[in-house]
Amino acid sequence: MRxxxxxxxxxxSLNLKxxxxxxxxxxNSPLTLNPGFTGWYEGxxxxxxxxxxxxxxxxxxxxxNAFSFDxxxxxxxxxxxxxxxxxxxRSGINYLKSARAGLSLAWxxxxxxxxxxxxxQENFIFKSIDRSKITLPEQFNQNTGYFxxxxxxxxxxxxxxxxxxxxxxxxxxxxxxxxxxxKVGFAIFHLNKPKDTFFNxxxxxxxxxxxxxxxxxxxxxxxxxxxxxxxxxQVKANEWVPxxxxxxxxxxxxxxxxxxxxxxxxRTSKGSGTDAIIPVLAVKYDLFDxxxxxxxxxxxxxxxxxxxxxxxxxxxxxxxxxxxxxIKIPCERY
Numbered sequence: 001m002r003x004x005x006x007x008x009x010x011x012x013s014l015n016l017k018x019x020x021x022x023x024x025x026x027x028n029s030p031l032t033l034n035p036g037f038t039g040w041y042e043g044x045x046x047x048x049x050x051x052x053x054x055x056x057x058x059x060x061x062x063x064x065n066a067f068s069f070d071x072x073x074x075x076x077x078x079x080x081x082x083x084x085x086x087x088x089x090r091s092g093i094n095y096l097k098s099a100r101a102g103l104s105l106a107w108x109x110x111x112x113x114x115x116x117x118x119x120x121q122e123n124f125i126f127k128s129i130d131r132s133k134i135t136l137p138e139q140f141n142q143n144t145g146y147f148x149x150x151x152x153x154x155x156x157x158x159x160x161x162x163x164x165x166x167x168x169x170x171x172x173x174x175x176x177x178x179x180x181x182x183k184v185g186f187a188i189f190h191l192n193k194p195k196d197t198f199f200n201x202x203x204x205x206x207x208x209x210x211x212x213x214x215x216x217x218x219x220x221x222x223x224x225x226x227x228x229x230x231x232x233x234q235v236k237a238n239e240w241v242p243x244x245x246x247x248x249x250x251x252x253x254x255x256x257x258x259x260x261x262x263x264x265x266x267r268t269s270k271g272s273g274t275d276a277i278i279p280v281l282a283v284k285y286d287l288f289d290x291x292x293x294x295x296x297x298x299x300x301x302x303x304x305x306x307x308x309x310x311x312x313x314x315x316x317x318x319x320x321x322x323x324x325x326x327i328k329i330p331c332e333r334y
Contacts, residue, residue: 039081054310
């Protein structure tokens with residue numbers, strides 16, 4: 001039975017093109033979420049890293065790590081932001097590996113209570129696959145009832161390495177009003193529809209659309225409730241991740257612990273049902289934001305995974321802002 005679920009997981013990973021890489025803490029990986037979110041924060045610069053380990057019970061599982069650095073700069077009276085992105089991903093029993101290096105550029109503008117951002121991103125992607133761990137239908141030995149890697153696979157054009165460029169773009173809008181800080185973002189990935197295949201075919205990546213919504217509501221001087229929603233769609237694959245986080249400010253004398261948070265999110269999709277329930281715990285220590293989450297798998301795969309899904313940890317360091325704010329002091333004229 002365990003072998004059956006391994007095969008199902010492998011088939012699932014090959015056919016859900018809409019997944020790409022994805023994080024449960026999507027809001028803590030801004031440059032993989034939306035190129036427009038580059039530099040969209042208060043501070044001199046930001047360093048972020050998110051690590052995810054998924055389905056470790058299905059040896060060897062899936063591992064993803066995303067590291068980013070972004071910084072604001074001015075050209076004349078206009079504010080721009082630049083960012084670097086590095087992503088490593090290892091997928092499943094065929095040891096499909098992907099390494100990505102990306103460069104982001106965004107324009108940010110503040111209009112009183114309104115803020116908008118527009119960004120673009122170019123990625124250079126290198127993919128490889130361990131052919132020794134792949135068996136194709138032609139390698140099924142009917143005499144033994146097992147796949148035999150030594151049998152011919154009739155796929156002489158199978159490559160084990162692939163490189164290509166990938167272009168993404170996104171926008172964001174923020175409104176700060178009374179006790180609310182609302183944000184909306186929209187991004188499109190694979191705008192150039194790059195060729196992505198290890199075979200001599202014309203398989204191209206279709207567009208992946210991503211919508212994010214959030215509203216941080218200041219319940220009182222110490223507690224903030226933040227509701228968030230992620231929606232992604234690519235061809236017929238889709239993903240919804242709604243949730244809410246409660247954050248409490250800490251007033252501890254001589255302590256660098258500033259805030260503590262707890263949240264609950266759900267991953268689901270139209271047609272496939274609910275995949276996981278995701279509890280999140282986070283803390284703000286000095287200039288660091290650290291969050292830990294775990295996907296409790298409740299899909300049909302929970303039999304093989306024992307309801308174990310994905311462990312995730314994110315760390316963000318945001319440097320203090322050194323911007324000088326001019327204050328006008330009225331005085332009498334003589």
